[in-house]
Amino acid sequence: MNIETLSARKLNDLYNKRFRENADQCAVCIAAGMGNWTARDRDEALRGQLPATDEQLAICRDWLASSVAFMEACNELDRRKHYHGSHKPIRRAA
8 A cells, every 4th residue: 555645535545544453552552551751761671681571572562563653643744744845746747
C-alpha cells in the first residue's frame, strides 16, 4: 500500500486505525508495568543497554512497530496539509 496515493478519506481511516492500535499498545505497556517507560527506555532495552525480560522486549518491539506505523500516517497528513491545506493527495506535475 502506497500511503501517498490514498484518498483523504482512506488516509484518515488509516490514521484512526493506527491511532487505536498505538493506544492499545500503550495499554499493554501499562499493564506490563512499563507505563513509566519512555521511547528512549524502549530503544535502550532493544539495544541491550537496559535490562529487560523477554516479555518486555516483545512488548518493546510491538510498541516500536506501532509507533512507526502511526507516525507514517501522521507525517503524510502533515505533508499534505502543509502542501495545499487539505488532506487530499498531492498530484505530481506531469
